[in-house]
Amino acid sequence: MRPNGTLRKMMAKDWKGFATGLYDYNILKHIKALPPKQLQINITYRCNSRCDMCNIWQMDTKGEMTLEQWAEVMQDPLFETIEKLTVAGGEPTIHPQILELITLFMERMPRLQSLTLITNGFLPKRILSQSASIAKMCRQRDINLSISVSIDGLDEMHESVRHIPNAFAKSRETLLALKDLQQTYGFWLGVGTVVYRKNLYHVRDVRDWCAKHDIPCTLQVVGFHDSYVANTGQQAELDFTEEDKAYLYGLMEELAADRSLGNVMAYYWNDMIQMYRDGGARTTPCPFATDAFVLDSFGDVYYCLSERKIGNCLDGQTVGEVYYAPENQDFRRWMTRHSCLGCNSACFVHTGLKKDLKKYAWFALTGKLGRAGV
Numbered sequence: 001m002r003p004n005g006t007l008r009k010m011m012a013k014d015w016k017g018f019a020t021g022l023y024d025y026n027i028l029k030h031i032k033a034l035p036p037k038q039l040q041i042n043i044t045y046r047c048n049s050r051c052d053m054c055n056i057w058q059m060d061t062k063g064e065m066t067l068e069q070w071a072e073v074m075q076d077p078l079f080e081t082i083e084k085l086t087v088a089g090g091e092p093t094i095h096p097q098i099l100e101l102i103t104l105f106m107e108r109m110p111r112l113q114s115l116t117l118i119t120n121g122f123l124p125k126r127i128l129s130q131s132a133s134i135a136k137m138c139r140q141r142d143i144n145l146s147i148s149v150s151i152d153g154l155d156e157m158h159e160s161v162r163h164i165p166n167a168f169a170k171s172r173e174t175l176l177a178l179k180d181l182q183q184t185y186g187f188w189l190g191v192g193t194v195v196y197r198k199n200l201y202h203v204r205d206v207r208d209w210c211a212k213h214d215i216p217c218t219l220q221v222v223g224f225h226d227s228y229v230a231n232t233g234q235q236a237e238l239d240f241t242e243e244d245k246a247y248l249y250g251l252m253e254e255l256a257a258d259r260s261l262g263n264v265m266a267y268y269w270n271d272m273i274q275m276y277r278d279g280g281a282r283t284t285p286c287p288f289a290t291d292a293f294v295l296d297s298f299g300d301v302y303y304c305l306s307e308r309k310i311g312n313c314l315d316g317q318t319v320g321e322v323y324y325a326p327e328n329q330d331f332r333r334w335m336t337r338h339s340c341l342g343c344n345s346a347c348f349v350h351t352g353l354k355k356d357l358k359k360y361a362w363f364a365l366t367g368k369l370g371r372a373g374v
Contacts, residue, residue: 033329035081038292038348040305043101045090045297049120050163051152053196053222053238054229056090064297065314067097067104073299073313074108078320082109084351086116090297093119093127102134106141114144118192121149121174122164128177135185145187148218149175152193153202154209161199175215191215196222196238200247218265219255220346221248221272228305249277259364264353267360268346271369281341283370285352285359289336292348293323303332306343 044064047057065073085105092098106112115138119127131147138145151171152161158168175191182189191210195203203219210217224235231238240248256269267284274280286304288294294302299314301322310331311322322328353360359370 033324034291036078036291036293036323037081038084038086038287038351039079039082040086040088040292040294040347041105042088042090042294042296043092043098044095046094047090047120048094048122048164049091049167051194052161052163052198053194053231053234055231056229059090061090061297065299067100069299069314070101071104073295073319074104076313076318076320078318078323079105079108080110083111083113084116084348085109085112085114086118086348088118091120091122092117093123093130098130099133103137106137106143112141112143114146116146116148118148118150119174120162121151121171122167124170124173124177127174128181131178132181132185135181135187138187139185145185146190147178147187148190148192149178150193151175151191151206153199154205157199157202157205176213179213179215189215191217193217193219194222195219195248195251197240197244198238200240200244200251203251218346219251221276221344223306223344225306227302227308245276249273252276259367261361261364264350264360265346267353267363267369268349270363270367272344274369275342275344282343283359284349285356286340286343286345287348287352287355289332289340290352295319303328303335304345306345307335307339 044061045056045059046061050057087098087102087105089095095101102115106115115134117131117134121127135145137143149171151168152158153168155168158171159165161167164170175189178189191206193199193203193206207217222231222238223229224232224239226232252269252273256266256273259266271282271284275282288304292303294305295313296302299312300309301311301313301319302309310328311317311325313319313322317325363369
């Protein structure tokens with residue numbers, strides 16, 4: 001099989017990362033705790049959306065860290081190995097010092113290669129101005145920038161999901177303005193859609209709209225967690241009926257159909273089919289089980305936002321001390337043997353599959369998924 005242009009480009013740029021990832025994910029992680037290379041920072045839990053499937057907007061945000069506290073926390077040498085950073089929330093663009101924070105993160109992460117910003121797009125002018133500044137900073141430091149705008153339906157459907165007047169019009173304005181800005185700075189721009197009962201039959205409309213505007217669209221099937229989105233109490237109203245599941249499986253099969261070497265996400269969607277339809281255990285590798293973690297605006301540290309926090313860096317410990325604590329490493333190993341096997345999250349999956357490329361290569365050649373586990 002001859003690699004297509006996407007794969008050739010990917011391999012030419014990341015061959016060292018692939019080799020390191022294969023070693024780290026298949027050998028080294030069984031010998032010692034890996035230093036973190038990927039990080040999500042939730043810079044605020046303030047949010048200007050009222051989403052059905054997420055209760056972050058109801059959180060009390062009093063006591064979130066100041067810029068001075070962030071600067072102190074970021075002195076930790078742990079951040080010096082970070083290569084990929086996602087800035088999220090809440091709604092991160094609400095933070096009045098987002099540019100100062102991102103500048104700080106870049107200064108404290110000398111190996112940073114990529115930065116991702118996730119936004120709901122409800123503040124078009126503000127987001128465009130911030131994105132232009134961030135794009136300039138990334139260009140100066142040779143950092144790849146990605147911006148993802150959340151859209152869960154067209155027109156009234158998006159408003160119904162987000163409970164914000166003119167939600168789709170605002171997000172659309174932001175997206176199209178960012179697409180123009182993209183011509184200047186060359187960053188990646190995409191749409192993220194959470195799929196649940198209410199919008200299931202409207203997801204193809206979002207994908208068609210994105211295709212019309214040449215904007216990639218990624219899907220995430222709703223998950224239920226006590227932490228972060230705190231939506232387990234709403235599972236009965238958000239989850240799919242038996243009738244819905246047939247349609248959901250068809251959608252997954254469409255996403256899983258392209259097994260070309262350049263489309264590593266086909267592995268994930270085939271994995272989701274065998275999990276949802278066949279009751280199998282997850283096999284897709286996840287960086288949060290290996291070399292990623294989350295830090296939030298209260299100083300709380302998580303290996304994964306689907307699980308409990310593992311400590312707080314404002315309670316007398318550094319982030320590194322929390323991350324490497326033996327009891328927390330034991331908990332991470334427990335995660336990989338238990339909760340990770342039933343997780344549907346696509347967070348950082350693209351990176352995980354690229355690092356564990358042998359798993360995807362075997363799938364691309366044979367159609368068979370890897371062994372259970374992450």
